[in-house]
Each structure stands twice: as structure tokens, then as C-alpha cells.
Amino acid sequence: MKEAAPRCWKRPVCFLGVAPFYVKPPKFIGERVLYPTKPKSSVQKVPVLGGTPITADTALALRRQVFGSADLLGSTENEWLGQSFVFHDGETVEAYSLKMHKTSTKGLAMCVQGFILKHLLFNRRGARVVADPTVLLRATTKAQEEALVGALSDILWRAGERQHAVLCLAQENIYVNDTPSYQSDGCTERIHTFEFKKQDELTFNLKKYLFEFLADEGNGLLLFLYSLVLSRGFNKLNEDMGGEEVSLLCTNAIIHPCLATLMLTGRATLFLHNGIIYEGSEDTMAKPKTGIITRAEVGLLVWRRPEEGGQVNVGSRLKTPSFPVWVTRCNDSYGILFNPNKELTRDYHAENRFDLYYYSASTNQKSATIITIDTRNQTVKEEYNSPYLENLIHTKWQGADVNWNGTAPFV
Structure with a gap:
């Protein structure tokens, strides 16, 4: 006859000078013991609520500014669709860094990577922060998420001249239909835009909807790029480029140099x-x-x-x-x-x-x-x-x- 699992009671634990407290016992299942653990990631998928549905004019303008045209889906669009931000495993030697599945998206990722390093290495405050850089670079999953939120917030807020920022998030509904001048891509026509006048509000919502930028096979990179364009504004982008018509992605799908300066300085200068x-x-x-x-x-x-x-x-x-x-x-x-x-x-x-x-x-x-x-x-x-x-x-x-x-x- 199989022995019953031992009975486990909450037992008082007492240290010198500290009042007794109780430790939650492990849970027995058969002969295995399951100890309570904390989830590695705090990111959850939550419904996108509020915001303003994208209009046909804005969808058309975004596609033209980013890809150069909106009437067809070409190789450049296909390179960027279905791409999100992905970190290496937490607490490893490469935990500070973003993975890249496609060479075309590397330029944007490396600019974001720069601000991720800023937050991991130089923006950590408090008495408990470990000063050893090798420990900071072996970032936990939570530290990765916080650094990404901080990086995206910094870039968008600077693009909006520290006065406002726009965040693009995707919903299930389709708001723009196919026309001779616009072919749907599965992302642009589903966007809701959110405008913020304070960086704290932008950061809060980036953290709340971080799943949108990290989801496997999501469109996190494109949503961030659209957010960047709308935060800067089409008129300002035109001024930055000296009135030249420049698409932010080249025909070979890599980023135009002015997109790098937009992310690093807030202006898309050539x-x-x-x-x-x-x-x-x-x-x-x-x-x-x-x-x-x-x-x-x-x-x-x-x-x-x-x-x-x-x-x-x-x-x-x-x-x-x-x-x-x-x-x-x-x-x-x-x-x-x-x-x-x-x-x-x-x-x-x-x-x-x-x-x-x-x-x-x-x-x-x-x-x-x-x-x-x-x-x-x-x-x-x-x-x-x-x-x-x-x-x-x-x-x-x-x-x-x-x-x-x-x-x-x-x-």
C-alpha cells in the first residue's frame, strides 16, 4: 500500500529580534513537491481600449512616409511585417541585447538598443542597485522589460520635442478598406492612436501595452515606427529633410540614415x-x-x-x-x-x-x-x-x- 504524502503545516519562523512569521508550505502532488515561483515576465496581453481609430488619409500617409507607397505590398513591407522586439534569455551574458531575425530591421533595433543600454547601465537608482556592470548586463526579464519601456519612451518623447508623443496600438477591427491607392497589410488599417502630453503617461501606457511590442509574430517594430512618425509629425519630418521626399525605409528594406538620426536626436536630419x-x-x-x-x-x-x-x-x-x-x-x-x-x-x-x-x-x-x-x-x-x-x-x-x-x- 502506497504511503500517503506527509502532512505539512505552516510553521512559525523566528529570527533574533524579529517577530515570528509563517512560511507558506510547499504543495505536494503525488511524490513531487511544487514550490511557489514568481513568473519571469510581468507582460500580459490586455485589450486595447480607447484611442482614435486610424483614418484612410493617415494610413495612406504612414505607408508612403515609411515605405514610399501604399498601393502594393512589396518585399520591403514583407520584411517588416510580423517583426517585434525580442531579447536574448534573461540573466545570460547576452541578456542586455536584442535578437534580430532579419538584417533589414537591425538598424532600428540597434538605435533602440542604445537607449536600452542607457537604462540598464546608467539609469538604475537606489541603494540596492548592483554597480558591477557585468551583473547589470546579465539583465533579468523584468529589467529587460523596464529598459525597453524606458528606451521607447525616450525616443518617442524626444521626437515630439518633449511636448507630446503618439502611440500606435493595433486592435482587431479593420478601419481602412482596400482601394486602388491602398492595399491592406494586416497592421496599418487596425491601428488606434493615443496622444500623450506628459512623458509619465506615455511610459505608463507603454508598460501597460508592452505585449504589443514583444508578441511573437506581432508587428511591434512597425507599430513603434508608426508611433515615431506620428510623434514627429509629417510636416516636421518634411522640414527635417529639407523638403526632400524621403521614405524612412530604403528599397532594400534597411533603414534610411535619417531614421537613425530621428531616433537618436529627435530630428530626421540628412x-x-x-x-x-x-x-x-x-x-x-x-x-x-x-x-x-x-x-x-x-x-x-x-x-x-x-x-x-x-x-x-x-x-x-x-x-x-x-x-x-x-x-x-x-x-x-x-x-x-x-x-x-x-x-x-x-x-x-x-x-x-x-x-x-x-x-x-x-x-x-x-x-x-x-x-x-x-x-x-x-x-x-x-x-x-x-x-x-x-x-x-x-x-x-x-x-x-x-x-x-x-x-x-x-x-
Whole structure:
């Protein structure tokens, strides 16, 4: 005869100087003991309530601004539909980073990644916060979610000039039907828009509806991109681009460079130099070229092969951001460089010898890549004989010695 499971009582637990309290007993099922556990994720799918249903005019304008047209579904639309934000498993060495299933979406993801690192490494407050960066980078699922909410909130709020922001969320109902000028894509025509005048309200609703941006086979990336466009506004985008008609996604589905500047600075400028420069003369009506107006929180470093157009003029407001985090663009391949020491962009003495983490979501990256930069030993290297990433690093730390620490250069 099988013995009955032992009876378990709540037993008082008492520590010195502390009143007794009771511990919830484990639950017995057969011969197995099930201990109470906390769910890893707090994200739940909740119905999208309120907001304003999208109109045909707005749907048409969004598709044209993002994809260049709305009358057909092409390869670019198909690349971006069904894509959401996905983290690596929590509490692992890559827990701080976003996964990318498609190369075309990497540029947007790396810009968001920069602000995720800002929140993971530099925005954690309180006495219980662990200062060890290796622990912070091994983010828990909860920390991942909080950092993503903070990152999306920062980007959208800055795009709305810190006055307002618009959030796009999808419902089940369809509000825009197919016409000769618009072909439905399964996402755009289901959107409800929400406008916020305070960042706290935006952050609260991003947290509430975070499932929309994390759901498997959802449209989280596109919903965020639409939110970004509406937060900036079509008229402001046109001004940012100097009146040029530019779609935010290129024909090969990768992001246009002005989309990166929109996410990093709040303005979709085509130029990366500091301030405003004038091209031409008084006789030819010199035209202003507006670049980066204020110092960015997350920076940008760019390198291009000479046959691809040569070096891009990137100003110090992007090269020396508030936080030591840089989105990188080697030709059209995006990645991110960062250092956990906030003083790196505040004290030039910290730039004598330091490490940079590099992440690109590349299949060629098999483990954590930490590169050591030594600016004390100036070396002259031929651009053609150096890895692309080293050439990019030299656009900021000219002549610095770059040590891959045993990792074979893969960029």
C-alpha cells in the first residue's frame, strides 16, 4: 500500500529580534513537491481600449512616409511585417541585447538598443542597485522589460520635442478598406492612436501595452515606427529633410540614415555635422544644411568604403554623446559599441586605455566581443588593410591601437 504524502503545516519562523512569521508550505502532488515561483515576465496581453481609430488619409500617409507607397505590398513591407522586439534569455551574458531575425530591421533595433543600454547601465537608482556592470548586463526579464519601456519612451518623447508623443496600438477591427491607392497589410488599417502630453503617461501606457511590442509574430517594430512618425509629425519630418521626399525605409528594406538620426536626436536630419552650414554663395543663394543641434545622449559613428562615397562628416555632438554608447554604421551594417564607465565621455583622461563592448546581432559573432582601445600608442594603419570596425573606431580615436583580445575581426 502506497504511503500517503506527509502532512505539512505552516510553521512559525523566528529570527533574533524579529517577530515570528509563517512560511507558506510547499504543495505536494503525488511524490513531487511544487514550490511557489514568481513568473519571469510581468507582460500580459490586455485589450486595447480607447484611442482614435486610424483614418484612410493617415494610413495612406504612414505607408508612403515609411515605405514610399501604399498601393502594393512589396518585399520591403514583407520584411517588416510580423517583426517585434525580442531579447536574448534573461540573466545570460547576452541578456542586455536584442535578437534580430532579419538584417533589414537591425538598424532600428540597434538605435533602440542604445537607449536600452542607457537604462540598464546608467539609469538604475537606489541603494540596492548592483554597480558591477557585468551583473547589470546579465539583465533579468523584468529589467529587460523596464529598459525597453524606458528606451521607447525616450525616443518617442524626444521626437515630439518633449511636448507630446503618439502611440500606435493595433486592435482587431479593420478601419481602412482596400482601394486602388491602398492595399491592406494586416497592421496599418487596425491601428488606434493615443496622444500623450506628459512623458509619465506615455511610459505608463507603454508598460501597460508592452505585449504589443514583444508578441511573437506581432508587428511591434512597425507599430513603434508608426508611433515615431506620428510623434514627429509629417510636416516636421518634411522640414527635417529639407523638403526632400524621403521614405524612412530604403528599397532594400534597411533603414534610411535619417531614421537613425530621428531616433537618436529627435530630428530626421540628412546631415550629421554640428549645427548649420551653408553651401553655395550669396550669388547662388546659399542653402542651409541643418545637422545636429544639441549633444546626443546616444552617439553615432559612421565609416564607408571610398568606393561607397567615402567618409561622412560626423560632428562631435554625435561622436561624444552624454553616455558612452555609440550606434555604429560600417557601410550599411549596424551594430553598437559601449562602455559601462560613464566618465569615458566626461573626462578625456579616461580615454587613455579602455574597453569597448561590441554587439551587432550578427551570426558571425559567437561570443562577447570586448575590444581594447589604447590612445597612448599612436599607430598608422592603411585603411584598406584594416577591419571595417577599426576604421570606424579611428574616426573618433584617430591612430589608436585596437586590440581584439583574441577575437577574429568579423566586421
